[in-house]
Amino acid sequence: MTTVLSWNQWLDYPHWFWLAIGGLLLSAELLGAAGYLLWPGFSAWLVMLISLLMPTLSWPWLWAYFSLLSFVTLLGWHYWQQRKTASSTPEVLNQPQQQLLGYHATLDAALIDGIGRLRVGDSSWRIQADQPLSAGTQVVVIAIEGITLRVKPL
Incomplete structure (x- = not known):
């Protein structure tokens, strides 16, 4: 019991x-x-x-x-x-463009007046540089301004 x-x-x-x-x-x-x-x-x-x-x-x-x-x-x-x-590193969730900082790429087309397009994965981004760059130039993304990637040559 x-x-x-x-x-x-x-x-x-x-x-x-x-x-x-x-x-x-x-x-x-x-x-x-x-x-x-x-x-x-x-x-x-x-x-x-x-x-x-x-x-x-x-x-x-x-x-x-x-x-x-x-x-x-x-x-x-x-x-x-x-x-x-x-x-911890800063969160980039829901900010995929922040992951592009430091991204290295080769230009497919020349930049006219420092403005052009860059193919990243399956998307195309507007890019801007301080000077005109020719096709085949190695660049790195240094900043993101809205929907424009700022790049500089390597």
């Missing part, structure tokens, strides 16, 4: 409480909390371990540990995310 614990009996076993809270927080994280419930969930499990290692610790101390651990882990996650974002 299984026995269901009353509320007073649950208070005698804080590790079960913290296990349940951690599980609930991590389950809620699965619903899409963007990482904000992940660290309090892990903190609750750490408090569960603390309550197992120090069973005489009172509830206010357990809540203090939970608050401190949640704050420290959330702060650590926040700084790790900022450092990761700062060290």
Whole structure:
């Protein structure tokens, strides 16, 4: 026969409480909390371990540990995310022309008055240079101005 614990009996076993809270927080994280419930969930499990290692610790101390651990882990996650974002290269998603910076190509046709066309993959781009260039000249894309690629000879 299984026995269901009353509320007073649950208070005698804080590790079960913290296990349940951690599980609930991590389950809620699965619903899409963007990482904000992940660290309090892990903190609750750490408090569960603390309550197992120090069973005489009172509830206010357990809540203090939970608050401190949640704050420290959330702060650590926040700084790790900022450092990761700062060290990554700039996003070029939905800006495919930005990927053309530094692109090397050979001109198929001469530039007249510094303006012409350049074939890149399956598209054709308007290009502009500071001086007229002849066909066969190696160029590199140095800037993008609207729908015009600025090029210079190599």
